[in-house]
Amino acid sequence: MTAVLQARGLGKRYGRHWALSDCTLDIPAGHVVGLVGPNGAGKTTLLNLASGHLTPTTGEITVLGGRPGTDPNQLRKVGFVAQDTPTYAGFTVAEHLRLGARLNPGWDDATARDRIARLGLDPGQRAGTLSGGQRAQLALTIGIAKRPELLILDEPVAALDPLARREFMQGLLEAAVEHELSVVLSSHLVSDLERACDYLVVLVDSRVQVAGEVEELLATHHRLAGPRRDPDQLPRDQRVVSASHTDRQSTFIVRTDSAIHDPVWTVSQLSLEDLVLTYLDSSTRVAPRPVLEVQR
Amino acid sequence: MIEFHLDERSGLSPYLQLVRQVRQAMRLGLLREGDQLPTVKDVVARLAINPNTVLKAYRELEHEGLVAARPGVGTFVSATLTDGSLAAHGPLRQELRRWLAKARRAGLDEESIEALFLTTFRTSAGEEIA
DSSP states (O other), X not given: OOEEXXXXXXXXXXXXXXXXXXXXXXXXXXXXXXEEOOTTSSHHHHHHHHHTSSOOSEEEEEXXXXXXXXXXXXXXXXXXXXXXXXXXXXSBHHHHHHHHHHHOTTOOHHHHHHHHHHHTOOTTSBGXXXXXXXXXXXXXXXXXXXXXXXXXXXXTTTTSOHHHHHHHHHXXXXXXXXXXOEEEEXXXXXXXXXXXXXXXXXXXXXXXXXXXXXXXXXXXXXXXXXXXXXXXXXXXXXXXXXEEEOSSXXXXXXXXXXXXXXXXXXXXXXXXXXXXXXXXXXXXXXXXXXXXXOOO | OOOOOOOTTSOSOHHHHHHHHHHHHHHTTSXXXXXXXXXXXXXXXXXXXXXXXXXXXXXXXXXTTSEEEETTTEEEEOSOSOTTTHHHHHHHHHHHHHHHHHXXXXXXXXHHHHHHHHHHHHXXXXXXXX
16 A cells, blocks of 8 residues: 655754654654644644645655655645635635636535535625534535545644534544544544544644554553653663653653563553653653664 | 443453454344444544454454355344343342342442452352363
8 A cells, every 4th residue: 555645854944943853753644633732743744745835954754655745646646625724714615615616627516515515504695604613614624525545634623612622523534434544633632633643643842743643552551650760761662752750750651562461560551641742741751762782 | 233342441352342342242132143243444443453363353244154244235243142042141130139238237248248249250250160
C-alpha cells in the first residue's frame, strides 16, 4: 500500500523562525490520522505543506506518491478543508455546490446533494447566515464531493459546540468508510481525536515527538512507578520518555516492545490522553539517549 | 438489529466494548443466529468511531466463530450462546433476588453487596480453574 504522506527532513522557516523542523514521517494509506499538538506547534504549517499551499524550506514531502500542489492530477487527489472550515458568506448553499462542481473535475454531485438534503440545509440560504456547525458541514460536504483519496482538515471542530462536533465527526467518518478516504485532521484536543483516529502524530515546538498507530502506541508505552532510580539504570530497550522523581520514588513513562519483568515496578497502562500529555510536557520529557556505537 | 454504545469511562478499548456487546446480546437472546449486525458504515456514522475499530471487532467475533461475513451483504450471527441456559435465567434471577433481600436485611449496603459478590465470584472462578 502506498504512503499517504511521506516526509524526510522536512522544514519550513519564516524569517528566522522555524515553524516546522526536521520532520520525518511515513504514514500508510487507509488511516484516519490525528495530528495533535498545542497551538503554534506547527500543525497548520505541516498541513499546508501537505496540501501544497506552502513549499518547504528544507527536505521533501510526498503525498500519495506525488509532490503536493504541483499538477492537476495531484490537486484532484487531495482535498483540503482549511482552519475554521471557511465558506463564502455571500454565496448560498447551492452556489457553493455549483462552485465545487466548476472547480473540481471529479465532482460527485449526487453525494453533495444527498448530504445537503440529509443535513436539512436549505439550498437557497446564504452561508453567512448558517450556524457554525452547518457551515462546517457545508465545507465538509464540498471536501467529500470532490472525491479525493486523501482529505486534510485543519482544526475542523475547534470552533464547534459538542453536538456539532459529534455530528461533524460522524459525517467525516461515514464518508471515510463509504469512499475509502484517508483522512488527516488536526486538533489541539486529544479528546476530539481519541475515538476517530487510528494513527497519531504528536507535534510540539515544531518537531514530531512521536508518530504511529494508536494501538501500537498504547501497547508499547507503560508507566513504571517504584523506588527512586536513575533512568540510565533501566534496560536499554526501554526508551525513557519522561521521568519524575520525589526523594524516594521514581515514575517513568517508557516505550518498549518487550515485557517489563523487573518486580520493583508497578506497571500500568496509559490512556491516549496521558500518552500525548507525556510528550507535550517538556518539564518531565527526557531526550532520547544517544545510541552507543562500537569504535573500530 | 442491535445498537452499539460506548462507555468512555469503562477502561475497555472501544473495540472490546463492541465485541462484548455482541456477545452479551447473544447471551440475552437479543441477537439470534441469522440476525444481521449493523454495517460498519452504520456503526461508524452513529458512534463517530474509527472504521478500523469496528472492522477489528467484527473480525474478532468472526474468529470466535460467532458471526460470519457475507461479502457485499453484511455480517450475520452464525452461532448461539444461549444454548438452553436462557431458560434457567428466570429461576436463577429469583433466587438471586431472595439472596439480595436477605443481604439487605443483614445490613449490607449496595457497595458491600457488590464487593461480597465479586470476591466470591472471583474465588469460586479461581477454584474452578485450579
